[in-house]
Amino acid sequence: MDLNLSAEQTILVESARELLGRRSPLAAVRALEAAGRGFDRELWREVARLGWVGLTLPSEGGHFDLLDVALLADEMGRALFPSPFVPTVAMGAWLIDAFGDEEQRRRWLPRLATGELAVTVALAEPGARSLWDPPGLAIAGGRLSGRKLFVPFAAEADLVLVAVAGPAVVAVEREASGLVCTRHDALGGEPLYALAFESVSCEPVAAHPTALPRALDRGAVATLAYLAGACERVLEMSVAHARMREQFGRPIGSFQAIAHRCVDMRSDVDALRVLVHQAAWCLAAGEAADVAVASALAYGLEAVRRILRHAHQVHGAIGFSMEYDLQLFTRRMKAAELGWGPAALYHECVARAMGLG
Amino acid sequence: MNFAFSEDEQKFRTELRAFLASELPSWWRGMFVDDPRAMPFTRAFSRKLAERGWLTMAWPKEWGGAEASPWKQAILREEMWAHDEPRGPQYMNLNYIGPCILRFGSEAQKRRFLPPMAAGDVLWTQGFSEPGAGSDLAAVATRAEPSTDGFVVNGQKIWNSYADAPAEWCFLLARTSVAAKRHHGLSVLLVDMRTAGVDVRPIDSMAGPHELNEIFFEDVAVPRDCLLGEAGQGWEIVTAGLTFERVGIARYARAGRVIELLVEHAGATGLAGDSEVRSKLARLRVQYEAARLLNYRAISLQAAGRVPAVEASIARLHNTQLEQQVSDVGLEILGLAGQLTADDPAAPLTGLLHRQWVRTIPTTITAGTLEVQKNIIAERGLGLPRAR
Numbered sequence A: 001m002d003l004n005l006s007a008e009q010t011i012l013v014e015s016a017r018e019l020l021g022r023r024s025p026l027a028a029v030r031a032l033e034a035a036g037r038g039f040d041r042e043l044w045r046e047v048a049r050l051g052w053v054g055l056t057l058p059s060e061g062g063h064f065d066l067l068d069v070a071l072l073a074d075e076m077g078r079a080l081f082p083s084p085f086v087p088t089v090a091m092g093a094w095l096i097d098a099f100g101d102e103e104q105r106r107r108w109l110p111r112l113a114t115g116e117l118a119v120t121v122a123l124a125e126p127g128a129r130s131l132w133d134p135p136g137l138a139i140a141g142g143r144l145s146g147r148k149l150f151v152p153f154a155a156e157a158d159l160v161l162v163a164v165a166g167p168a169v170v171a172v173e174r175e176a177s178g179l180v181c182t183r184h185d186a187l188g189g190e191p192l193y194a195l196a197f198e199s200v201s202c203e204p205v206a207a208h209p210t211a212l213p214r215a216l217d218r219g220a221v222a223t224l225a226y227l228a229g230a231c232e233r234v235l236e237m238s239v240a241h242a243r244m245r246e247q248f249g250r251p252i253g254s255f256q257a258i259a260h261r262c263v264d265m266r267s268d269v270d271a272l273r274v275l276v277h278q279a280a281w282c283l284a285a286g287e288a289a290d291v292a293v294a295s296a297l298a299y300g301l302e303a304v305r306r307i308l309r310h311a312h313q314v315h316g317a318i319g320f321s322m323e324y325d326l327q328l329f330t331r332r333m334k335a336a337e338l339g340w341g342p343a344a345l346y347h348e349c350v351a352r353a354m355g356l357g
Numbered sequence B: 001m002n003f004a005f006s007e008d009e010q011k012f013r014t015e016l017r018a019f020l021a022s023e024l025p026s027w028w029r030g031m032f033v034d035d036p037r038a039m040p041f042t043r044a045f046s047r048k049l050a051e052r053g054w055l056t057m058a059w060p061k062e063w064g065g066a067e068a069s070p071w072k073q074a075i076l077r078e079e080m081w082a083h084d085e086p087r088g089p090q091y092m093n094l095n096y097i098g099p100c101i102l103r104f105g106s107e108a109q110k111r112r113f114l115p116p117m118a119a120g121d122v123l124w125t126q127g128f129s130e131p132g133a134g135s136d137l138a139a140v141a142t143r144a145e146p147s148t149d150g151f152v153v154n155g156q157k158i159w160n161s162y163a164d165a166p167a168e169w170c171f172l173l174a175r176t177s178v179a180a181k182r183h184h185g186l187s188v189l190l191v192d193m194r195t196a197g198v199d200v201r202p203i204d205s206m207a208g209p210h211e212l213n214e215i216f217f218e219d220v221a222v223p224r225d226c227l228l229g230e231a232g233q234g235w236e237i238v239t240a241g242l243t244f245e246r247v248g249i250a251r252y253a254r255a256g257r258v259i260e261l262l263v264e265h266a267g268a269t270g271l272a273g274d275s276e277v278r279s280k281l282a283r284l285r286v287q288y289e290a291a292r293l294l295n296y297r298a299i300s301l302q303a304a305g306r307v308p309a310v311e312a313s314i315a316r317l318h319n320t321q322l323e324q325q326v327s328d329v330g331l332e333i334l335g336l337a338g339q340l341t342a343d344d345p346a347a348p349l350t351g352l353l354h355r356q357w358v359r360t361i362p363t364t365i366t367a368g369t370l371e372v373q374k375n376i377i378a379e380r381g382l383g384l385p386r387a388r
């Protein structure tokens, strides 16, 4: 048992913080959103050159695992870095590497690792309440028809991994004919799309029954890590505000009602983070991961809500203005919570795993 | 990072469990149960732990310890707390009184006080709180007036656990100087409770008799060689002691054990299919997981040679609130029968939940209240201005 970061992990985290602080300030996050874009492809290639995109792919020189993915995602969340890191690195790279055939690996992985091939994952279908609802789309004669919803970054991706009945995963080129991509008008800053497939040509990637659920676990854990980082930054902003803002002749942070809200945030972020690390470690080590993953999700999704409420309360009216940065976090974090919720789903997983039949 | 215990550590846990299974009598329900067998049992049990080198396994070899890794210590704590802490009051000796003497004591004091603790032969009580000094511990007014050969103590302490056990020694915080600023006038004295002028009066508590006491000191002579550290060093010593104490209590493990028993109960009574019960138990299990890992984070820092002050306070916030929630939900699941005490033969789970509920009422009060913990985290962890 050891919950400390290794020396190498510490370097990874510190260099990520430095780079993201410099290259992806919140002003850039705003600008991308205003331009209707999901991410900055130039910057994505730049981080790929640092090895962040191929970090789990031995064929591309990567020697890290999902725990390191979570550490990087945490830093990205702190910076609110807009990128297809979760679908491309946590899910797509793993699906292709673990289940794709030799030819697919050679065709996709090198380009994925250099940032040329951005991958997204299409999961939810009309009527689905959560990403875990089993996919119903069927393949007929190597062709795919039907609709997928809430697909992140789809307009800017190059390859779409689509969950289909089985469950299985197939790949569709983003430019394939018969695929139409329409943007949802949604609360978060990360663009989400509805995809309509009409007899689109696709190729099988993974048919193993555990492939999709494991990919979902990995995506969920990486997203939670991103949320932990975002929570950390929201806490920092709240503390900075509580120290600076004065009312009744003293900093509001000297009022216990405010200070204790900040402490509750600290306590929730810390809990979320250790739970995420455990979940990522169990998945990476091939240990039984059900309780670890479900606990992290059940705790994390609710903690995010509490933290956002505290942050807005500590900030007063300024937190509600679009000019102030808190809203950038609030909207994205709420969207991620809805994207991977509801927490009740994970409580039920835990109930089963703890022996409640 | 690594979230698994080593084989050696797992083996140690198995050994401990076997030992507990053979040593714990069926009537054992923890301290404060108004059972005259309880206190003598904890003393005999502690001696047996000592014989196996487990009582003070965290201590240096020189003082009867085994310098066990922080993880083995954690496993020992977990198993003890999960089984109603059969060491009774002695966990205090091991967790912080002994370590404070190790850190601040003279050679002669170490030779005098540590071996009996390591052998499981002595009981100590903590003499910090006073009627006028609870959370504001620096307001301690008990006077230790310097005399020719030591100190003369006058004053009153309150809420002293185990003082009538009877404790042989008191780890006393007293004021040796009124001239110095509040915190600087305090000192720690190691007081023999058998000295003339020491008067212990029990206070009945909701948990039953023998838990709490008042101690009155009237012209109690304390020799100079019973001053721990320097005069005026008292605040530093108790602050260090309270930090040791916070990491030293594995409340999460006791909560985890109660959750397991509740799951068994739900299975046996058909409640496992009730969606409300399922979701409430799952929620507790998740909170338990968070608390356990936050404790492990603090221990990881210790293992790396760092002092987890703020991390220990955060772990404690989770530990104490988890225990309270487990007992509330547990009683709710038992329903009407939850109110039956251990003495009622119809009490489900032999009254465990009722006992657990009473015991955990003050978990957010003792050793620094929940609010005091939060103040510490706000100031030291977050750098917020001192809260008022």
Ligand SMILES: Cc1cc2nc3c(=O)[nH]c(=O)nc-3n(C[C@H](O)[C@H](O)[C@H](O)COP(=O)(O)OP(=O)(O)OC[C@H]3O[C@@H](n4cnc5c(N)ncnc54)[C@H](O)[C@@H]3O)c2cc1C
Pocket (backbone or CB within 6 Å): A256, B125, B126, B127, B128, B129, B130, B133, B134, B135, B136, B158, B159, B160, B161, B162, B212, B362, B365, B366, B367, B368, B369, B370, B371, B372, B375, B388
């Ligand atoms: C079961 C039990 C065992 C104990 N054993 C011992 C023992 O062995 N030896 C010993 O010396 N003492 C012992 N104590 C005493 C314990 O240390 C004190 O109860 C504790 O320090 C709190 O003091 P108090 O009870 O006077 O509460 P108070 O300090 O009066 O607090 C009452 C309420 O006011 C709040 N409050 C106080 N100050 C602040 C502040 N600055 N900011 C916000 N809120 C504040 C508290 O959080 C609490 O909610 C024991 C207590 C219990 C319940």
